Amino acid sequence: TMKIEVLGSGCKNCNALEIATEEALERLGINEEVLKVTDYGQIAAYGVMSTPALAIDGDVKTTGRVPTVDEIADLVTASI
Numbered sequence: 281t282m283k284i285e286v287l288g289s290g291c292k293n294c295n296a297l298e299i300a301t302e303e304a305l306e307r308l309g310i311n312e313e314v315l316k317v318t319d320y321g322q323i324a325a326y327g328v329m330s331t332p333a334l335a336i337d338g339d340v341k342t343t344g345r346v347p348t349v350d351e352i353a354d355l356v357t358a359s360i
Contacts, residue, residue: 285315287323288331297332304352
């Protein structure tokens, strides 16, 4: 199983990243839960200074922007 996390305060972009990530997983036929991490201490522990951020299996893949669904799908596929 994969651990997929959206790191951010719950702002509009954080929500958009969560939706895009869920769509990418659906396209890939991967049934994984997308976890939301809103605790600033936990986010800082990842070294993230700009949200939203996407982490897969504890490895931060993107920060400070909402990648496209295709980009997220590529990141997930590369992490399998």
